[in-house]
Amino acid sequence: MRKLLILLTIVIFSIDSLAQSKRTITGSILDSEGLGLPGAAVVEKGTKNGVTADVDGKYSIEVDRNKTVILEYSFIGMKNVLKQVAPSIGVVNVTLENDTNLNEAVIVGAYGLVHNRENLTGSAFEVKSDVIAKLPANRMDNLLAGLVPGLAVKESTTGGRTSYKIRIRGDGSLSASCEPLWIVDGVPVYTGTRTNSVTGTSYTVSPLSFLNNDDIESMVVLRDATTTVLYGADGANGVILVTTKNGSKGIPKVSATVRYGLSSIDRSTTKKLADADLWRTLAEEAWTNSGRPLKAFPFQDNEHNSYSTTNTDWYDVYTRTGSNTQINVSANGGTDRLKNYMSLAYLKSNSTYIKNTQEKYSIMEKSTYSLTDTFNVTAGITAGYNHNNIGYRTSRFDELLPIFEPYNADGSYRLYNYYSTSDTEYIPVAKKFVYNYIPDLELNDNYQNTLDARANLDLTWKPVKGLSLSSNTGFDYQSIYEATYSSKKLSYDSSENSGSSRRSGVFNTIFIENLKAIYNRTFDDIHHVNLMASAEWKNSKHPYVYATGSGFVNDYIKEVTYANKETISGASNVSQSKSLSYIAFAEYGYKGRYTANISARRQGNSAFSVYSKWSNFAALGFNWNIRKEPFFNIDAINILNAKFSYGLNGNSRVDSASAYGKYGLSSTYGGITGATQTSPANPDLSWEMIRTINGGLNIGFFDRIEIQLEGYERRTFDMIYSGRVSSVIAEGTVPRNVGEIANIGLEFNIETTNIKRNDFKWTTQWNGARNFNKIIKLADGMHTGFFDYVWMEGASKDAWWLVRWAGVDPTTGAPMWYDINGDLTYNFTYDNRVLLPEYSNQPTLKGGMTNTFTWKNFSLSFLLDYTFGGYELISLLDDGVNALEDNMPIESVDHWRKPGDTSVNPAYIHDNPSMSYMSSTRDLYKMNNILLRNLSFTYGVPQRFSKMLGMKHMSLSIMGDNLYLWTPNQSRKHNSYKTLCYSEGMTRMVYGCISMDF
Amino acid sequence: MKQIKKAYLSIILAILIPGLSSCGDYLYVEPIGQSTIASFFYDIEGLTAAGIGMHAEMVGFHDSDYTKYAELMGDMLNLNPVYAGEGDVFLTNYRMLPSYDASYPYNIWKAGYGAITNANNILYYGPDLRERYPKNLKEIDKNLGYAHFARALIHFDLCNCYARPYNYTPDASHIGIPVVDYIPSFESVIKRSSVKSVYDLIVSDLKEAIELLDGVNGDIYYVTQDAAKALLARIYLYMEEWDKAAELSSELMQKYELTPRKDYVDMFRNAKVVPGSEMIFRFNQFSKTSSMRSFYDPTATQDALPCPVITTYYEADDVRKSLLTYIPESVEDSVHIGKEYSAVCKYLPYKSITDTEKRVPDFPLLRVSEQYLIHAEAVLKGSNADIEAAAGDIKALEGRARGLAPGKITLLYSNKEDMMNLIERERVKELCYEGHRFFDLARWKKDVVRSSYSNAEVKLLKYEDHHFILPIPRMEMQANEYMVQNDDYPRL
Structure with missing residues (x-):
């Protein structure tokens, strides 16, 4: 009723104003790329006189003929612009800028x-x-x-x-x-x-x-x-x-984006391995060095294998040029009452790894309906149908010998290679080529069809100013159908493989209901209050079923129903967890200078035992906005505030139902299901508690530079750590709340507008972080369950724990290490492993930098991702031990040959017992690298051209991903972190993109 | 306007009220597939399932490293160098160390105490059911009996592996293994007790089992009163309580008939059809894989085979000898057919059994044949030193094996030592590869002397050698500060 009155008043008022003498101001409202902004608003300041721009961003507003008026131009997501218009001016073109000013946001x-x-x-x-x-x-x-x-x-x-x-x-x-x-x-x-x-x-x-x-x-x-x-x-x-x-409100806008790209493995980032000739030279040397006669060299040409003429680059076999197609169409528009966003998208991606593809159809619909001025309903549905083909094969495929090939001369799959296994004579025998995954990849099925859907319904009622009551109901649903089939044709002999099939279904649902009341209001520009109370129910269910069968008549019938009846089996299971939480938040701000808040959550989780079912988490935060202080009057500084927060949280992601000890129906006896203890009672097990302290300072200069600094300490108490107890009590390890781990770090983010002149703008965002991770406490001081790394009090998690490499004895070519006392030894033993603080497993600094340049209709942006410091363990050299089984890196050539050689690698001997292939400090690589992660170049087609094509706006882009990786010691001639850090090489992608608005 | 507001309020309340009202039990989720120990034992069904599980634990323990250990340490087995596992090679050549985490020291230890834990759960929670289920007392007692039996059996087995035999010291006061007759918590102090204390528990558990299982009709696949008696007879033999051993064994010898010669091989190789009249307790391995079978199967990855010396023990017409040669059946594939293999066939069911679930060895734990041997040794060494009674027992077994009347069997002996040698030979012939040999040598305080037929690197293990018992595994030593290592082994 009131609404109607207001509307009437406006109409009457408008009619009233018409009576006075008027003039018309016209013009265009444009964005920074010079494109019209349909639906942008123009209001005569201090009045209710306002219009919106048409599809081309053109507007026309009538104002008082003789007065200088102030017009306010606005558009969602852009900064408002005020223009003073003298009576003599009739045309005003305005450019609105994106509201990226972080200060106000x-x-x-x-x-x-x-x-x-x-x-x-x-x-x-x-x-x-x-x-x-x-x-x-x-x-x-x-x-x-x-x-x-x-x-x-x-x-x-x-x-x-x-x-x-x-x-x-x-x-x-x-x-x-x-x-x-x-x-x-x-x-x-x-x-x-x-x-x-x-x-x-x-x-x-x-x-x-x-x-x-x-x-x-x-x-x-x-x-x-x-x-x-x-x-x-x-x-x-x-x-x-x-x-x-x-x-958003306005004339419906239809946008379409089409992207097409090609991807390939950047071969400068793959391991540099020997080709067939080099491999043969090295393998023969390793063979003869081990005292075996060359005439017995296992890989000699025979009627089945022509080793001397084969030179397979397994990357050519297992990888390809990938492609990516993405088409996205969305529509956006609405009225005061109903606003809509919908989109339809298609993606087809052929991975650079063969037989790996993804196809995705996505739809999304989101509507906000205002039933009244105070009651809104938002309903959203997102659904994606995904078809994924999984080309699973062995990792380290690149280390297959280059003298093997995936196919026989007649084009059939190579199932056997013929070579000798004798140490003294050449007697070729057929050996299964089990690492040839090509037949598996080509003949087998392995795919998943997934429906991933999300729906939410939000009801919001704002009965009085500042107060909003809402209910948010949501589902997350994933249904995955997985089908794998192993072909009959893969068999080496008929009895071995009769075709086997597995079909499974996974149905993950998360239901969440949240009721909340928020009261957010500022009184007299002095007191700011932001309060929230909420209750939340969450229910996650993860059921799955599967059936398997084998023994198929042929490869066309792959369904389990038609498998040999005796082989059919299946199972189903479900896990469920529920949580109930009460959430509260209260914030008070005084004059925008001082802000303090408290957050709290009381959470119950069904997974925990009665001893620890409920837990309370709380945090406090403070902010001092120095810039708003009356004494602060440095104009150059437009942002200056400091913040601090402290709180306790818990980590629930542990399986702690074992608090009671469990019996499982896990064994059968005489065909009858029996039960045995699966885990002992562990009544004290509880949540891990995490205490986080965070402090920060934001400072901005001249509206051009903003610096954010943050420091934190995140300390986990009662850390769940699986420690051993006597096997008399429990086999294996049992989780106990005994540990403590801390993460201490510093982060910065700097955003600058370096140049802003006429049509040219250059902005930079640069961020970096340093995190120190340290285990403070463990149950037994040290965990010894790993080979190369350790959990030890005072060291970081997974700190390197290695035997120190001491090089090669120049007289014998034998590998040498340092023992625990620092003395030279020729024997490798794990007992000589030491903690290596000088070889941290954590980077010193890690972050990224984005630079964006815009000039007229052009925009160029690139993102560099950098890591400095820290070491990674990568096994590379084996000094000939497996020279006949695996291909070897090219630096294997550089090894000890005769007394006096001061070589970096030991003598090259097949099957040598020196254990020099075991991990040592020789295998540590510094993680320093800079990656050109992303580059994008966009050209906004001038409107006069796009209009000819029937579009309001059109832009063309070229983008690239993972374009170049730089590491300090990179070389074409040897391996370096660059060639080793990606286990199967870095995938580089280049895209073309057309965006259109209709 | 007001009405509209009311409508919204009622929408929100409609969501709120059912939500809040169900808070109390909202967080309860029924566990599936497994349940907490206490709630599991709340019902009689839980106890019954635990009793079944207890049997599964026992078969898991025996059809595995424990039985292999008794043979690999002894003198009647040769390893197949092609397939034998590294741990087996280490063990056979007496090179086992506490740090060999993946092998015998740790495997037997953890599997044994895992089974004992299950027994203790039954014994702790089971008695409470008597009050709630007064009509099911028999069922409850039966399961308690199973648990007592199992706890005794596994303590005995572990004590054999990790401690010197009972007769090592006159009062068995030497170090044994931890006695666990309670449910330990993470704070419990676990220490090794004397062998005497271990056997005290074993004997009392078996007596308890005999009482609880009184009148329980069980088949040979479940623990029965007779099974408890048979095991107790064996225990008394180890304890050198000759008269008690003789008494129990003779009771069982009267009750059970020796399996006739014609059924003897099938009793092992076609267990589901011919369970064997002499069987007191054998495990039901229906539909389960058997690690003993794969350990000895000559058509697969045969890890071990009989040391040829054993064939010299048998007379030509001894049916037991045929369990040491595998003659491929007609269903066997072309690679194997027409050949002969030296192989232990006690765990090798006929491949012609079409139902794969029934093609299982059904591990024999307690046979009356063993009671004859216990009886023979007990009467020989007992107060009466009855050589003739012992000879009668041996003749019964020999006669059965050779298809002759016991009276037709001639044994050559002139004194007690000769008879003891005959008993030893008969134990080898009858009980070989069933997990007895090495423990017999230990309790007889004999060295392991391997013949020239043996392919082991080490041909002699002196009785005094520390390798006569396993080291306490490193995993245990690390986790338990109270644990004491066996003499002469490195601590870790």
Whole structure:
């Protein structure tokens, strides 16, 4: 009713104004690229007189004929512009700039709480869609590398699939998961188990690859206690909030993006291995050096194998030029009442590793409906259908001998190689070529069809100013159908393989219901209050089923139903966990100068025993915005604030149902199922508690430079550590809350506008982080369960623990090491391993730098990712021990040959017993590297051309990923960290992209 | 306007109220597939399942390293150099060390105490069920009996491996193994007790089992009163309680008939069809894999085979000799058919058994044949030194094996020592590869003397040598500050 009255008043008022003498001001409202902004608003300041721009960004507003008026131009996401217009002026063209001024921006953090950036007490780092759009990566988990200080992404490729390990501020646990929590529109994403594997499938495809990056509006990384405590124990490793795009008011805008790219393995980053000739020279030398006669050399040409003419580069066999196609169409528009965003996307990616493909169809729909001025409903559905082909094969395929080949001369698969196994005579025999995965890859099936869907319904009611009551209901659903089939044709003899099939289904659901009340208001510009109370129910269920069978009539019938009945078997299982939490947040700010807040969460988790079912987490935060102090009057400094936070959180990602001890129906006797103890009672086991202290300083100069510095200590108490007790009590290790680990670090982020002149602008974002990880306490002081690294009090987690290499004895060519006392020894023994503080396993500095240049319609941006300091252990040389089994690196040539040689590598002997291939300090490589992770060049087509094509806006881009890796000692002639740090080489991608707005 | 507001309020309340009202039990999730120990034993079904599981634990322990150990340490086995595991080679040549984590010292130790833990759980939680299930007393007692038997059996086995035999010192006061007759917590102090204390527990457990299993009708696949008696007879033999051993064994000899000669081989190789009349307790390995079978199977990766010396022990017509040669059956593949292999066939079911679930060895733990041998040794060494009674027992076994009446068997002996030698030879012939040989040598305080047929590098192990018992595994030494290592072994 009131609404109607207001509307009437406006109409009447407008009619009233018409009566006066008027003039018309016209013009265009453009963005920084010179493109019209349809729907941009123009309001005559101090009045209710306003219009919106048309599709081309043109507007026309009537104002008082004789008065100088002030017009305010605004558009969502852009800075408002005020123009004083004298009576004589009739045309005003305005360019609005993107609102990237961090100073004024707010940040939407945990549970939709809005914080003024300048008054932020905690640590939240935001990455916006304009940055994301420049990153062609087709996976969400890979997006943030190099962009967020303190967030490290470690890539690893096994068996043809790439996975990413994400750490925010180091490892906070030895046995619990260290992965962050991902939240998309308030709904947690199932990212697998503790080790990121998906239970129920044989091969894991990361659930984070199922989302469509183009739908992401922003990503916020939460790092300290005040922000993560609100997510309780699930958020102990940091939280990544992903917000998808929303509909906005205005004329419907249809956008389309088409990307096509090619990818290939950057061969300058693959291990440099011998070719066939070099291999033969070396292998023969190793063979004869071991005292065996050359006439018995196992690999001599015979009727089946022509070793002397074969020279296989296994990269040619197992990798290819990959391709990527991405098409994304979205529509965005709405009225005051209803706003919509929808998108449709298709992605087809052929990996550089053969037989690995991903095909993804994504749809998204998000509508916000305002039932009244005070009641909003937002409903969103995202669904992605993924078809992944998994070309699984052995890792280190590159080390297969170059004298082997995947096919026989007649084109059939090579199943056998003929070579001698005698030490004294040449007697060729057929040996199974088990590492030839080509027939497996070509004949077998291994695919997964996944439906990944997310739905949420948010109801928000704002009964009075500042107060909002809301209910957020969300589902995350993943259904994975995995099919693997091993072909009959793979058999060496008929009895061995009759075709075997496995079919499995995994159905992961997360349901979440959150009720919350937020009261956020500022009184008289002095007192600012931001309060939240919330209750949250979460229920995660992970059932799976599978069936297997073998013995098929032929390779066309792969379904288990038709397998040999006696071989059919199957199983199902489910795991479920529930949690219930009460969340509270209170913040008070005084005049924008002093802000203090408290966050708390009380969380119950079904996985824990009665002894520790409920836990309380809380944090305090303070911010002092010095710039707002009356005494502060340095104009050059436009931002200056300091913050501090302290809090306790827990890590729930441990299996602690074992608190009671467990009996499992795990054994059978005489065909009857029996039960035995599977784990002993462990009543004291509880959550790991993490205490985080965070301090920060933000300073900005001249509106051009902003520096953010943060320091933190994250200390895990009661760390769950699997220690041994007497085997009389329990076999193996049992988890106990006995350890303590700390991560102490410094982070910086510097954003500068280096040049801003007319049409040219150069901005830089540079971030870096240093994290010290240290184990403070363990149950028994040291864990000895690893070969090359150790968990030891006072050392970092996984610190190198190696025998020190002492080089080669120049008279005998024997390898030498230092023993525990530092004396030379010729015998390798693990007892001589020592902790190596001088070879840290952690980088000294890690981060990234983005430079963006814009000139007129051109924009160039590149991201460098850098790591300095720290060592990685990479086994490379074996000094001939396996010269006849594996291909060898090219520096094997450089070895001791005769007395007096001062060579870096020992004598080259097949099967030698010196154990020089065992890990030692010889295998440590400095991790220094700079990677040109991303480069993007965009050209905004002038509107007059795009219009001819029927588009409002069009831009063309060329982008590249992983373009160049630099390491200090790189060379074409030998291996270096550059050739070793990616186990199967770095994949380089180059894309072309067309973006169109209609 | 107000009505609309009310509508929103009711929408929110509608969501809120059911949510809040179900808070109390919201966090309860029914565990699936496994349950907490206490809740598991709350029902009689849980106890029954634990009793089944207890049998699975015993078969797991015996059809594995324990039985191999008794043979690899002895003088009747040759390793197959092609397939034998590194641990087996180390053990046979008496090079075992505490640090060999993946091998015998740690495997036997952890498997043994794992089984004992299961027995202790039953014995701790089981008695409480009597009150709740007064109608099921028999079922409860039966399962308690199983647990007592199992706890005794495994303590005996472990004591054989890690400690000198009972008769090593006159009062058995020498160091034994930890006696665990309770559920240890992480704070418990675990120490080794004297062998005497270990045997005290074994004897009391077996007496308890005999009482609890009284009147329980079981088949040979489950622990019965007779099984407890048979094991106790063996224990008394080790303790040199001759009269008690003789008494128990003679009781069982009256009750069980020796398996006739015609069924003898099938008793091992076709166990499901011919379980054997002499069988007091054998494990049911239905549908399970057998590691003893794969250890000896000559058509697969045969790890070990009989030392040829053993064939010289038998007369030509001795049926037991045929268990030492594998003649491939017609179903065997072309690679093997028409050949002959020296192989232990006691765990090698006929390949012609089509039902793979029934093609299992059903490990024989207690046979009455062993009771004849216990009886013979006990009466010989007992207070009466009854040589003729001992001879009668041997003749019974020989006669059965050769298809002759016991009276037709001639034994050459002139004194007690001769008879003891005959008993020793008969124990080899009857019980070979069933996990007795090395422990017999130990309790007879004999050196291990390997014949020229042996392919082991080490042909002699003196009784005094520290390798006569296993070292306490490093894993245990590291985790338990109270653990004492066996003499002459490195601590870790």
